Amino acid sequence: MTQWLQATYLVDAQPAEIEARAAAIALEQSVECPLEAIGDQRVLDEIVARVSGITLVGEQRYRVDVRIAAETTGGEPAQLMNMVFGNGSLWEHVQFVDLTLPQELLARFPGPRHGIAGIRALLGAPERALTCAAIKPQGLPIAELTRLAHTFALGGVDIVKDDHGLADQAYSPFARRIPACQAAVSEAVRTTGKRAFYAPNLIGTPRVLRRHAQLARDEGVRIVLVAPMIVGLPAFYDLVAEFPEFVYLSHPSFGGAARIAPPLLFGRLFRLFGADATIFVNYGGRFAYSRDDSAAIAAAARAPWGDVRAVLPVPAGGMSVERVDELLAFYSCDTMLLIGGNLLIARDDLLSRTRAFVEATESFHSRVTVP
Amino acid sequence: MTQWLQATYLVDAQPAEIEARAAAIALEQSVECPLEAIGDQRVLDEIVARVSGITLVGEQRYRVDVRIAAETTGGEPAQLMNMVFGNGSLWEHVQFVDLTLPQELLARFPGPRHGIAGIRALLGAPERALTCAAIKPQGLPIAELTRLAHTFALGGVDIVKDDHGLADQAYSPFARRIPACQAAVSEAVRTTGKRAFYAPNLIGTPRVLRRHAQLARDEGVRIVLVAPMIVGLPAFYDLVAEFPEFVYLSHPSFGGAARIAPPLLFGRLFRLFGADATIFVNYGGRFAYSRDDSAAIAAAARAPWGDVRAVLPVPAGGMSVERVDELLAFYSCDTMLLIGGNLLIARDDLLSRTRAFVEATESFHSRVTVP
CATH class of the missing domain: 3.20.20.110 (Ribulose bisphosphate carboxylase, large subunit, C-terminal domain)
Structure with a gap:
């Protein structure tokens, strides 16, 4: 079964554009191509990231939760950062604010030794x-x-x-x-x-x-x-x-x-x-x-x-x-x-x-x- | 003779505070301590960075040129980045926009091989x-x-x-x-x-x-x-x-x-x-x-x-x-x-x-x- 990590972003947007901005982040932080370019059903089901929540938190500011397939990180730090804030970092209106890793992926990182x-x-x-x-x-x-x-x-x-x-x-x-x-x-x-x-x-x-x-x-x-x-x-x-x-x-x-x-x-x-x-x-x-x-x-x-x-x-x-x-x-x-x-x-x-x-x-x- | 590199920042500030902000960047990106803590004349003369220019470029936005001693970089990439945008990156109102290296320091970096x-x-x-x-x-x-x-x-x-x-x-x-x-x-x-x-x-x-x-x-x-x-x-x-x-x-x-x-x-x-x-x-x-x-x-x-x-x-x-x-x-x-x-x-x-x-x-x- 697909395991998902959750990355959370603060996104500045007008109410009318927040859904499109959130969807763009999910695409950019996973397959990085239009959905219509994807013919493989497994990729659509298990690799494409999905928006799991949009919450208004301030004036024209939203908290956006995105679920990203844990498998895409390869379980190592460089690709983890690439998947959670790679191209997304190039949008000035997006800030990366939280990360939740599934147990199995978290266990790949020993963290502080002391x-x-x-x-x-x-x-x-x-x-x-x-x-x-x-x-x-x-x-x-x-x-x-x-x-x-x-x-x-x-x-x-x-x-x-x-x-x-x-x-x-x-x-x-x-x-x-x-x-x-x-x-x-x-x-x-x-x-x-x-x-x-x-x-x-x-x-x-x-x-x-x-x-x-x-x-x-x-x-x-x-x-x-x-x-x-x-x-x-x-x-x-x-x-x-x-x-x-x-x-x-x-x-x-x-x-x-x-x-x-x-x-x-x-x-x-x-x-x-x-x-x-x-x-x-x-x-x-x-x-x-x-x-x-x-x-x-x-x-x-x-x-x-x-x-x-x-x-x-x-x-x-x-x-x-x-x-x-x-x-x-x-x-x-x-x-x-x-x-x-x-x-x-x-x-x-x-x-x-x-x-x-x-x-x-x-x-x-x-x-x-x-x- | 001391060689200086020049780092340039865009700084958001009120007119009354830009000089202090510029001076703070110069301290932070060199000695990172109050001038009164420094007793060594060589450090004051050759290591402390100095503001060499402040230009208004927009509404409450200034271009600030800072001269940083080339010697502080040790001639290698990690410390170069540390000296030009280390602690300075922690100020939201500061953006790093330009860099001029003296000939001798530039020659330490081979750049693209092809x-x-x-x-x-x-x-x-x-x-x-x-x-x-x-x-x-x-x-x-x-x-x-x-x-x-x-x-x-x-x-x-x-x-x-x-x-x-x-x-x-x-x-x-x-x-x-x-x-x-x-x-x-x-x-x-x-x-x-x-x-x-x-x-x-x-x-x-x-x-x-x-x-x-x-x-x-x-x-x-x-x-x-x-x-x-x-x-x-x-x-x-x-x-x-x-x-x-x-x-x-x-x-x-x-x-x-x-x-x-x-x-x-x-x-x-x-x-x-x-x-x-x-x-x-x-x-x-x-x-x-x-x-x-x-x-x-x-x-x-x-x-x-x-x-x-x-x-x-x-x-x-x-x-x-x-x-x-x-x-x-x-x-x-x-x-x-x-x-x-x-x-x-x-x-x-x-x-x-x-x-x-x-x-x-x-x-x-x-x-x-x-x-």
Whole structure:
């Protein structure tokens, strides 16, 4: 019997044209040719996608549910994306907002290998909220980056990550930066006795990704940062499959949030393809995300979804130490707070400001009773 | 001396806020932290991006030019995209529309290995307009796909390509489809004595792409179809580097045209990363592209650009045999016309309709004098 996945789109249209637009999406995302060109009855019955629902959700805006034959995806990430938002992405009036996979197809995707539980086990922090800081800006010499990494770890941050702009530039080449930062964090851990991990940024073509992943593994790295839309979702999927021992922290760069709904892309698709923790834009920061957007991303990251592990929400962007209580009350403790620039502006007081960030975050669940 | 690339964005803003928005883009696309967090003078002088121009181009719409240090890109495709439209893509009011690379950085990208001249040499067609048809829909058994491929080649089409929905599904697995379609086209070539090539669709994670490319090469395939945004731009780049003998026909699927201007993405970025021919949405078809959009894509594909070869424009989508003269008058003969569904609706008359398409296209330059 044919199994169907359901893809959901927000479609801008006049009332008189929505049925035709919905039907066009179903054709475009399956056979991509006029029905009258199809003579094969099996294709008409089992391959042509069908509109299963049209709901008015706003002024000249509709939610359109389309059922697409699971068989057409071939059970792998590239063709899955092709079938759910391939040519459809070329219509400006169409946004891809939700995806429901039948059990059998969902089971083809292992998802996060560690997820929230695995990250908490690695950090030895079963309940409290978690912290993350970024070494930046790019352009600094390696000695300065390692000094920042050492200070953050000394201040008690759980994960010290590369800025996502740190790649393999001449001023801080990957092969020299990774051992140096890893050593700096290890040294701080010996001083504090508290666990902390350095997460380097893996970025490049698939061949570079693999080479850098091997190098990081050889250096004892346990957590890595990857921007799945930059490296490509299928390349991200391959990387996770080949290096399942890493905890993957996904970065939203190149995520072009306007055309794929942020909760779907950062909360669910990145999770489906193997992210363990997902960095996303926090409300009230320098990006125009609303509280609802941010809450929906966190909810999508944690919601039960077959056997796919929950992924840790990591709000970021325009965060500050002063907002820790507000943010944890909003997101709950199953969250990692990522603060970047707001720590670095402390300059010479970086260590004390880092400690204040860590202390506020880690003590939250004992200090504050969320109503 | 610092070399700068220039990235250009269309930014929606009120007059009072455009300067702040432009400055925010420059920070986000370089150091991604507040200026006051930066103590290093070299970073301030040579790494921080700067706004070099703001021009009003429409109602509350501005063209913003940003100079970004070439050094930050590391000279490779993933980090280049990260630096020109990474976090910036997360702002709904920002569209990425143009890119100028300094000579030294541009020279790091080999671009198309064949381009228009190489395709014309392969086809033995130095001047005339070229034809392409697609075997579809997916879901058909291999025997039916090969029948279509054979008929198209018999009808004189230059390139018979897979529909981009043909992946590695159970109903037409790659390993069986490719030899069968390749043989069908070869057989037609023996009958007609005219060159024709089968172009299979390569889609999947990087490991699958490589395996399928090897298989295609072993079968004598010379031209392949790839959707760079689906497989990921860096994976596409690696594929071209590893298999430079193929002619690459790029497909716009998942191109989400609204946030990266189509002439930039399909005409220049795909070209920069190695496409030899670029399929894009034709005006007046089932997508809402204007004549100006289509003309701009074709112009970007062919325009002189350092040593980067010209890429062949391939308009597609809602094309018809009846429009051949109109389209060639519009695009010129340095074009390959791709017709899919409009041939297939002929059903039992597929061969004669294919012949009409080929005849109209190939005779255009001798029949019609373009004013």
